Amino acid sequence: MSFDRLIAKITELKNPTVAGLDPKLDYVPEYLRKSFLDEDGETLKAAAKAIFRYNQMIIDALCDIVPAVKLQAAYYEMYGHHGVKTMERTIRYARLKGMYVITDGKRNDIGATMEAYTAAHLGSVCIGECEYEPFGADALTVNGYLGTDGISPLLSVCKERDKGIFVLCKTSNPSSGEFQDLLIDGVPLYARMGDQCEKWGADTVGAYGYSAVGAVVGATYPEQLTELRARLPHTLFLVPGYGAQGGGAAGIAGGFDKNGLGAIVNSSRAILCAYKKEGCDEHDFAGAARREALRMRDDLTSYISIG
Amino acid sequence: MSFDRLIAKITELKNPTVAGLDPKLDYVPEYLRKSFLDEDGETLKAAAKAIFRYNQMIIDALCDIVPAVKLQAAYYEMYGHHGVKTMERTIRYARLKGMYVITDGKRNDIGATMEAYTAAHLGSVCIGECEYEPFGADALTVNGYLGTDGISPLLSVCKERDKGIFVLCKTSNPSSGEFQDLLIDGVPLYARMGDQCEKWGADTVGAYGYSAVGAVVGATYPEQLTELRARLPHTLFLVPGYGAQGGGAAGIAGGFDKNGLGAIVNSSRAILCAYKKEGCDEHDFAGAARREALRMRDDLTSYISIG
Numbered sequence: 001m002s003f004d005r006l007i008a009k010i011t012e013l014k015n016p017t018v019a020g021l022d023p024k025l026d027y028v029p030e031y032l033r034k035s036f037l038d039e040d041g042e043t044l045k046a047a048a049k050a051i052f053r054y055n056q057m058i059i060d061a062l063c064d065i066v067p068a069v070k071l072q073a074a075y076y077e078m079y080g081h082h083g084v085k086t087m088e089r090t091i092r093y094a095r096l097k098g099m100y101v102i103t104d105g106k107r108n109d110i111g112a113t114m115e116a117y118t119a120a121h122l123g124s125v126c127i128g129e130c131e132y133e134p135f136g137a138d139a140l141t142v143n144g145y146l147g148t149d150g151i152s153p154l155l156s157v158c159k160e161r162d163k164g165i166f167v168l169c170k171t172s173n174p175s176s177g178e179f180q181d182l183l184i185d186g187v188p189l190y191a192r193m194g195d196q197c198e199k200w201g202a203d204t205v206g207a208y209g210y211s212a213v214g215a216v217v218g219a220t221y222p223e224q225l226t227e228l229r230a231r232l233p234h235t236l237f238l239v240p241g242y243g244a245q246g247g248g249a250a251g252i253a254g255g256f257d258k259n260g261l262g263a264i265v266n267s268s269r270a271i272l273c274a275y276k277k278e279g280c281d282e283h284d285f286a287g288a289a290r291r292e293a294l295r296m297r298d299d300l301t302s303y304i305s306i307g
Numbered sequence: 308m309s310f311d312r313l314i315a316k317i318t319e320l321k322n323p324t325v326a327g328l329d330p331k332l333d334y335v336p337e338y339l340r341k342s343f344l345d346e347d348g349e350t351l352k353a354a355a356k357a358i359f360r361y362n363q364m365i366i367d368a369l370c371d372i373v374p375a376v377k378l379q380a381a382y383y384e385m386y387g388h389h390g391v392k393t394m395e396r397t398i399r400y401a402r403l404k405g406m407y408v409i410t411d412g413k414r415n416d417i418g419a420t421m422e423a424y425t426a427a428h429l430g431s432v433c434i435g436e437c438e439y440e441p442f443g444a445d446a447l448t449v450n451g452y453l454g455t456d457g458i459s460p461l462l463s464v465c466k467e468r469d470k471g472i473f474v475l476c477k478t479s480n481p482s483s484g485e486f487q488d489l490l491i492d493g494v495p496l497y498a499r500m501g502d503q504c505e506k507w508g509a510d511t512v513g514a515y516g517y518s519a520v521g522a523v524v525g526a527t528y529p530e531q532l533t534e535l536r537a538r539l540p541h542t543l544f545l546v547p548g549y550g551a552q553g554g555g556a557a558g559i560a561g562g563f564d565k566n567g568l569g570a571i572v573n574s575s576r577a578i579l580c581a582y583k584k585e586g587c588d589e590h591d592f593a594g595a596a597r598r599e600a601l602r603m604r605d606d607l608t609s610y611i612s613i614g
Contacts, residue, residue, distance in 0.1 A: 116331075176456070
C-alpha cells in the first residue's frame with residue numbers, strides 16, 4: 001500500500017531510473033517494422049504488433065538492470081484498440097519479467113468515473129463471476145486539478161492492492177509555470193498540489209518513509225525539485241525531463257533524500273533510440289538501449305548514493 | 308475550425324443537450340447482457356460487445372432529437388482493449404447517424420506526447436502510405452494544468468480538421484474548489500483557466516461567435532456558470548452535472564447567451580437508465596432513453612429560447 005515494492009527494487013539494482021516505453025513506430029528498427037508490415041499490411045494492427053515485439057526486446061535487455069518501465073498511454077492509443085492491446089500485453093510482459101510498471105495516463109475524473117479508470121488501470125472488473133485486471137499496472141500517473149473527489153477512488157485501490165499513483169505537481173515543460181507557478185498567498189500552485197499529495201498519502205506511508213501517493217516533478221526545474229524534496233518528505237517523485245528535455249543529473253540530485261531514495265528518473269527516447277544515436281547496427285537496438293540505461297544509471301549514481 | 312458544426316446541429320434540433328454514453332455493464336438490460344454473455348462467456352470481450360449493441364440502440368433512439376453524444380473513455384477502458392474497440396465502433400456509428408461526437412477523455416500531456424493523443428482522438432496516423440483515424444471523434448475534453456504546451460498540438464488539428472476541445476475549468480464535483488477556487492490576485496484559478504481558453508481559441512472563432520476551444524463548467528455551480536458566460540464570450544461551455552449531480556435547468560440558464568446558445572448540457576445516467584427509473588419493460592430501454600431526452604430538452608428550453 002505504499003511504494004515499497006518499487007523502492008526495494010531500486011535499492012536492489014542500485015538504479016533510480018525508469019525506462020519510458022513511448023514507442024513511436026519510427027523508433028522501431030526498419031528490419032522489425034518491415035517484417036510485421038509485410039505480414040499484416042500497412043495497418044494499425046501490424047504497427048501495434050511490431051511495437052509489442054520491440055517492447056519485449058527492450059524489456060528483455062533492461063529487466064535485470066532497470067527497476068521499472070513507464071508506458072505512455074498516448075503512444076498506444078495512437079494505434080487505436082490494437083495499440084491499447086499492445087499496452088496491455090506489454091504491461092503483462094514487463095511484470096512477468098519482474099519489472100515495476102507505471103502507466104503514464106495522467107487520468108483524471110470524479111466519483112464513479114474515476115472508479116472506472118481505477119478499476120481499468122490498477123484494479124479489477126467483474127463480469128458475472130469472473131474477475132479481470134484489464135491493464136493491471138502497478139502505478140498510474142494522474143492529474144489532481146479536480147481535487148480529492150478525483151483521488152479518493154484511487155486511494156482505496158492503492159491500499160487494497162498495493163498500488164501507487166503519481167500526481168502531476170510541477171511538470172517538466174516550458175509552459176508548466178502558466179498555472180503551476182501561480183502564487184496563492186505566496187505559495188505556488190505546484191506546492192499546494194504537493195501539500196495535498198502528503199495529505200492524500202498520509203495513511204499509506206511504508207517502510208522507506210514514502211506513501212502510495214507520489215508526485216511528478218520535472219528534472220528541468222532543479223530548484224523546485226530541491227524545494228519540494230524538503231517540503232514533501234513522504235512523497236516519492238517521478239522525474240521526467242532527464243536528457244532530451246535538458247535536465248541534468250547534478251540538478252536532479254536535489255530530488256533525492258539523504259539515503260539516495262525518494263525519486264525515480266525517467267528516460268524514454270534516449271533509451272529507445274540509443275541505437276540511432278550510437279549509429280550501431282539496428283539489429284543491436286536492444287543492446288544499445290541497455291548501454292544507454294547503464295550510462296544513465298552511472299551518471300545519476302555519480303551524484304547520489306543509494307541505501 | 309470552430310464549434311459551428313455542433314452549434315448548427317443544436318439550432319436545427321432546438322436542443323442544447325448531449326447524451327453521455329457512459330455505459331456500465333449493469334446499465335445494459337438483462338436480456339441484452341445475457342444474450343452476449345451466453346455467446347462469448349463471462350469475458351471482457353462479451354461485455355464490450357453487449358455495450359456496443361446497447362450504444363447502437365440508444366443512438367438509434369436519440370439521433371433525430373439529440374445533437375451530440377459524449378463518450379466517457381473510462382467506461383470503455385474498464386473492459387480493456389475490447390472496451391476501447393467498442394469506443395471506436397460507437398464513435399463511428401454515432402457519426403454515421405449524423406451525431407456530433409465528443410470523447411470525454413480529459414487527456415493531458417506535452418509536446419510530442421500531446422501530439423500522439425491528438426492524432427489518436429481527433430486526427431490521423433500514417434502507417435507507411437496508409438492513413439487512419441484511430442478514434443475520429445469531433446471533439447475531446449482536455450485538462451489544461453500543463454499550460455499552453457499541452458494545448459498547442461490540439462489547436463493545429465482543430466484548425467486543419469474542424470475539430471474542437473473542451474478544457475476543464477470549473478468542474479461539477481463537490482471538491483472542485485480545492486484548487487479551482489484558489490484566488491490568484493483576487494481571481495480564481497478556474498477563471499484564469501477560462502481566460503486562457505479565450506486566448507487559445509482566439510483565431511478559431513466561427514460564425515456563431517464561438518471558438519474551437521470550449522470549457523467544462525459544472526451545472527452544480529450556477530453562479531460561476533453565469534459569471535463565466537459573461538467573462539468568456541467566445542468560449543462554448545460543456546455543462547456536466549445536470550440531474551443526477553443536482554444541477555437544475557433554472558441555474559443552467561445562466562450559462563447560455565441571449566440567443567440561447569453558448570452551452571451544451573450533458574446527461575448520462577438519467578438517459579441511459581431511464582428504463583429503470585420509469586419501471587417500464589427493459590426491452591423498451593431505448594424508448595425510455597428517448598422519453599427522458601425529450602423531457603430534458605423541454606426542461607432546458609423552458610428557460611431558454613434557441614436561435
